[in-house]
Amino acid sequence: MLPTPNNFNTPRHSQPPIEIKQSAVVHYTFLLIGLSLLVFVLHRLDDILLPIFFSGLLAVLLLPLCRKFESWGFPRILAIVCCLLLVILLIVGLVYIFGSQIVQFRDELPILQERLAQYFDQTQQLLSRRFGFEPMSKDQIIDQSLDSLKTRAGGWLGTTLNTTTSVLSVVTLIPIYIFCLLYYRDHIRQFMFRFVAPDKRTSVLHTIDSIQTVIQAYISGLLTVIVIVAVLNAIGLLALQVKFAIFFAVFASVLAVIPYIGIFIGAALPTLITLVETGSPLRAAGVLGVFLVVQFLEGNFITPTITGSKVSINPMAAIIALILGGELWGTPGMILSIPLTAVLKVIFDASKSTEPWGFLLGDISDGEDTKKDKSDDKPGFFARIWQRIRGEHVTPSTRR
Numbered sequence: 001m002l003p004t005p006n007n008f009n010t011p012r013h014s015q016p017p018i019e020i021k022q023s024a025v026v027h028y029t030f031l032l033i034g035l036s037l038l039v040f041v042l043h044r045l046d047d048i049l050l051p052i053f054f055s056g057l058l059a060v061l062l063l064p065l066c067r068k069f070e071s072w073g074f075p076r077i078l079a080i081v082c083c084l085l086l087v088i089l090l091i092v093g094l095v096y097i098f099g100s101q102i103v104q105f106r107d108e109l110p111i112l113q114e115r116l117a118q119y120f121d122q123t124q125q126l127l128s129r130r131f132g133f134e135p136m137s138k139d140q141i142i143d144q145s146l147d148s149l150k151t152r153a154g155g156w157l158g159t160t161l162n163t164t165t166s167v168l169s170v171v172t173l174i175p176i177y178i179f180c181l182l183y184y185r186d187h188i189r190q191f192m193f194r195f196v197a198p199d200k201r202t203s204v205l206h207t208i209d210s211i212q213t214v215i216q217a218y219i220s221g222l223l224t225v226i227v228i229v230a231v232l233n234a235i236g237l238l239a240l241q242v243k244f245a246i247f248f249a250v251f252a253s254v255l256a257v258i259p260y261i262g263i264f265i266g267a268a269l270p271t272l273i274t275l276v277e278t279g280s281p282l283r284a285a286g287v288l289g290v291f292l293v294v295q296f297l298e299g300n301f302i303t304p305t306i307t308g309s310k311v312s313i314n315p316m317a318a319i320i321a322l323i324l325g326g327e328l329w330g331t332p333g334m335i336l337s338i339p340l341t342a343v344l345k346v347i348f349d350a351s352k353s354t355e356p357w358g359f360l361l362g363d364i365s366d367g368e369d370t371k372k373d374k375s376d377d378k379p380g381f382f383a384r385i386w387q388r389i390r391g392e393h394v395t396p397s398t399r400r
Helices: 024-044 046-071 076-131 138-183 185-193 198-239 245-257 262-278 281-307 315-329 331-349 355-361 381-389
Strands: none
Touching (some): 024 046, 024 315, 046 076, 046 138, 046 198, 046 315, 076 138, 076 262, 138 185, 198 281, 245 262
16 A cells, blocks of 8 residues: 655645845945945055056057957067057157157246246235235245245155156056957957856947947047147147247147046146246237137037047036046046946946936937938028028028
8 A cells, every 4th residue: 555645745836936125225225335335446446457447448449450460460469569569659759759849848947937936926016006915025935835845845755756656657567458458358258258148148249349449439539639639729829929839739638638627727837838928918818718719629529520429428427427537546537537438338228227327328419219300400590691601592491
């Protein structure tokens, strides 16, 4: 006879796992804690992460050139070395070209300092007559400066040594990082694929290619914008007969790597020196006007035409990214903020769950789901004037 069935030998029915649902408050609390830890780690490891980020951007920029050398039959190591040598030769050539301007500007600094002190005394006398306060003498200013220097000399010396050491280490590490990233690029891609299911690798490959396109478009477009802005600045400053016009033009254009802010920092020094050199506020205002006009052209025509819609970050997101990058990593963070934000937008757009954040970072034109009929477009004021100059008839339907 068979034994009577009991609870131990009867088959057990499989039960679905119990799902634990978290409330929205708990979910977002953990999210904020994770973001806070991420920001803390990024801030503490800035000496390690900043060279890697800059090396990654430069490696992506040099990738097409490296592939071109490899297509010509160069071994990968030799192709990478040739790319690095070209970059070093370009930097050395730029320093050699503008070295004479830098030396002349350094020789003029004592004269400019003396004239600045005279101009400062004249300004104090004017304000004293106007508002009745006692101006500070030159000896008082020198004594206060020496006291401040003695008090802060140790801190400044330590900061200078730390900055010099970090700059030298970064200059040494960046070429090594670029070489490793270019040499092991296939290995790094296979490493990323191991985290993704085989059916989703095509989507990941498309996202990686989009990130490379965005970075290449941003950096190559930025270099082109720097050259154009430098030429426009030089034309304006030479027309005003500003001393060291070429140096100031290139200096201000290089600072354009910091969007919205760099051009104004670059304009402050030549404007002040022109004011001290000539004593004419009108000439100084003309110098400032040159930079403002070039900034207007760069922001509204040059950069949109060169970069197009490949780096479509709206101005509000760009300004917030600049502020956050500056608070996190200082000036290097401001330089990295725009390309890193563009990379984040590409990553957000690749997933349905994060696509709204990509939409928030994108430009307004990216959110237009419907295309406007071209017949509904109305020409603006200047367009109507141009049509009348050319003799074209402006129909009533096109008038505002």
